[in-house]
Amino acid sequence: MPSPTISRHARPAYPILLLLAPVLAAGCATTRPGVAPDSAPRTPSAVWATADQPVPPTAAPTPTGPARPKPSPSASPSATAPRGGLRHVFPVRAGNVDYHPTHGAYPATDLFADCGEQFVAVTDGTVLEVSRVDRYTKRGPQGPENGGLSVSLLGDDGVRYYGSHLSVVSSGVDAGVRVRAGQQLGKVGRTGNANNVCHVHFGISPPCAGKDGWWIRRGVLWPARYLDSWRGGGNREPAAEVVAWQRKHGCPKAP
Incomplete structure (x- = not known):
């Protein structure tokens, strides 16, 4: 806001200026661009200072002893998981990933x-099964x-996430190992019946008691x-859709 203009030939009365100073200072503050004045949050972060009128501090700090260290971002729950549930991430860390909403003869x-x-962990969880040897043969x-x-991977949300056709399984990724969302589990490959095309087969399913069939693990x-x-x-x-599917189908004993 422009500063009020005072005539060069008129000498202001200093008592009046002292009374008007807080009003003029308040008039020089503005809200952030794009925020309506009636909706701007009433906090110092919503106020910008002009070049000729800096915003005064809201309160002088009161010394109460040694300053407490600020908590690290990792200590905040919102830094690792969004509000309302576990954090989920896209399973392949690359910018050139393509996929289709449908798949062959079953959902995956x-x-x-x-x-x-x-290829990374979709969410926090525990590794269920690992295959490091390509035993597939067309015969x-x-x-x-x-x-x-x-x-x-059995996620902490109770859902099993499965990725296959990998070129390698990461070192240390073994059954029973805890992993975090975004942690590398392996790398995209073309093993198994991938038909020499680089990709990851990705399936979502419920875990069943004992060693269940590959027809569930591949995706439902x-x-x-x-x-x-x-x-x-x-x-x-x-998770809700997985629970509903299992209530309806149980754990089928055959494809």
Whole structure:
């Protein structure tokens, strides 16, 4: 706001200026651009100072002893998990990932990316199963070994997340190991029946008691809407849909 103009030939009365100074100072403050005055938060962070009238401090600090250290960002729950649930992330850390909302003969998704890109944990959880050897052969039974190198993770949300066709499983990723959302589990590859195309087969399913079948582990829900959310920084959670599916189907004993 422009400063009030005073005529060069008129000498102001100093008592009047002293009374008007707080009013003029308040008139030089403005809200952040794009925020209506009636909606601006009434905090010092919503006020900008002009060049000729800095904003005075709200209160003088009162010495009460040694200053307490500020908590680190990692100590805040919001730094690791969004409000209302566990943090979920997109399972392939790369900028050139493609996938389709549908898949072959059962619900799952193929995440197409360059071989060697990182396959990561969708959420915090515990590793369930790991395959570090590609036992797939076209002459053998189709199904049990189709995934080649793979990792399945039981998330703390109760959902199993499965990724296969990996080129490598990361060192230290073994059954029973705890992992965090975004931690590398392996790398995109073309093992198993990937048909020489670099991608990760991604499946969502419920864990069943004991060693259940590959026909459940490979996926029972369509993942695309969850992937869309995670890719955009959202946190859509599949747990409710997984529970509903298991209530309806149980744990099928065969494909």
